[in-house]
Amino acid sequence: MDMARAMVMEPVAAADWLVVAPVVIPLVFGAVILMLRHETKLHAWTAIAALAATLAANIGLLARVVENGPLVMTMGRWLPPFGISFAADALGASLALVATLVALVCAVYSISDIGAIGRRYGFYPFMLLMMAGVGGAFLTGDVFNLYVWFEVFLISSFGLLVLGSEHRQLDGATKYAILNLVATTLFLTATAFLYGIFGTLNMADIARKVDGLRDTAPLMTLGVMYLLAFGMKAAAFPVNFWLPASYHTPRIVTAALFGGILTKVGVYALLRTLVMLFPPELELLSGLIAWVAGLTMVIGIMGALAQTDLRRALGFVVISGVGVMMAGLALGTGEGLSGTIFYAFHSMIVMAALYLLAGVMNGVGGSYSMRTLSGLYSAHPMLAAFALLLMLAAAGLPPASGLWPKVMLVRASLDAGYPWLAFAILATGLLTTLALGRIFILTIWRPRAQESLAAPVSPRLGYAVLGALSLPIVLMGLYPDPFIRVAQLAAGGLLDAAPYIGAVYPEGAGQ
Numbered sequence: 188m189d190m191a192r193a194m195v196m197e198p199v200a201a202a203d204w205l206v207v208a209p210v211v212i213p214l215v216f217g218a219v220i221l222m223l224r225h226e227t228k229l230h231a232w233t234a235i236a237a238l239a240a241t242l243a244a245n246i247g248l249l250a251r252v253v254e255n256g257p258l259v260m261t262m263g264r265w266l267p268p269f270g271i272s273f274a275a276d277a278l279g280a281s282l283a284l285v286a287t288l289v290a291l292v293c294a295v296y297s298i299s300d301i302g303a304i305g306r307r308y309g310f311y312p313f314m315l316l317m318m319a320g321v322g323g324a325f326l327t328g329d330v331f332n333l334y335v336w337f338e339v340f341l342i343s344s345f346g347l348l349v350l351g352s353e354h355r356q357l358d359g360a361t362k363y364a365i366l367n368l369v370a371t372t373l374f375l376t377a378t379a380f381l382y383g384i385f386g387t388l389n390m391a392d393i394a395r396k397v398d399g400l401r402d403t404a405p406l407m408t409l410g411v412m413y414l415l416a417f418g419m420k421a422a423a424f425p426v427n428f429w430l431p432a433s434y435h436t437p438r439i440v441t442a443a444l445f446g447g448i449l450t451k452v453g454v455y456a457l458l459r460t461l462v463m464l465f466p467p468e469l470e471l472l473s474g475l476i477a478w479v480a481g482l483t484m485v486i487g488i489m490g491a492l493a494q495t496d497l498r499r500a501l502g503f504v505v506i507s508g509v510g511v512m513m514a515g516l517a518l519g520t521g522e523g524l525s526g527t528i529f530y531a532f533h534s535m536i537v538m539a540a541l542y543l544l545a546g547v548m549n550g551v552g553g554s555y556s557m558r559t560l561s562g563l564y565s566a567h568p569m570l571a572a573f574a575l576l577l578m579l580a581a582a583g584l585p586p587a588s589g590l591w592p593k594v595m596l597v598r599a600s601l602d603a604g605y606p607w608l609a610f611a612i613l614a615t616g617l618l619t620t621l622a623l624g625r626i627f628i629l630t631i632w633r634p635r636a637q638e639s640l641a642a643p644v645s646p647r648l649g650y651a652v653l654g655a656l657s658l659p660i661v662l663m664g665l666y667p668d669p670f671i672r673v674a675q676l677a678a679g680g681l682l683d684a685a686p687y688i689g690a691v692y693p694e695g696a697g698q
Contacts, residue, residue, distance in 0.1 A: 362433050
């Protein structure tokens, strides 16, 4: 029997292991922290070391992908589609890199935010397991394993959400779990239909077979099911109500992780399935998705205008950003998708930074309420400077990172014949400026009415993490070219799947 026709017989090159390193490193270090469960003082530093190593692996992986094209590893030595494949292209590798950067900064902030009880009950193993799931979702080449990695990070995020067992946490976790269970069930059902139609769940194999089955298979039904399932996970209108009901309940570092990373995995899944696997179906659904995008961005930011709690307001800003990203999906053009991907880079960093900013404001002011929090400019001018930068970034104003992806999306909307969508993006920017400007005026610029009864807290660690996240925000705003090039490369890989298919099937996409 010639095993070479079904199995990989040659040893794997050392550099190729980078494709699984973003998953393996957090899993291994998470297990190490469990073994050190009685040495809680070591947990934070072990997690920071793990995420720093994962970040280094992601940098190496992205550099290799940009230089050589998609990188693939298939498990168990079996050739695809029999083996489970990890397939890193520019889209997955870049998003995994930005997500790990956010997680690393959050891990540093957690030194002051997570106490002995949180460490004892598993904050850091949950965090590392969540990042393993996020990395796996971005890098898997198999639809069923996309579902598996979704479950990994959802289970771990549920553990992070209930950590502390306060009433509001349990209430938020219940809503979070039930709505995500509905989305997961729909995702799994769609995947079962997908396997029944194609006889495979390998994304490259589906991409090369789909044209031959388009006339006989119910692919539009599959596209709608994936749109609904991943739209719910991304918190798109009208299935977004679980997010503002849950993201304000956990510790602020957990909210920063969730707000920065998790909804972007849902957006990534929409891009991967609809753009790469079902492009004609996406074209037919584009009008519907454009309306969903517009309503998500406008209703989300209007919700932020109605809030008096910082964390609740930021939850609605997260939802509004999802609408902006879905606008590029609706357009389906190279510039539209590039704008969505660039906006995802920006949103991951800015939303995590805004939640951490809220945590620092609570630390020095003793409250998350805009009714009682005030006078921060006179007491902490550096905090006011960080707040101004982050609010400009979230609103899409110079010199921060949000400007250029919105410019790309507005231009793509006008070129594609969607002037009202361009107007919605611009109107959302104006409303975001008003919503965040209101927060700035009430909490930072307004004079303090009375002295806070909160114990004084040094914001130095908070300044350090805000400074670390502000650097890429300013860099993306002042020197966007490298980020635009990566986003364009990622968008090109979605629109032309031939290099992806050729990496999974190196003997030729047609075989």
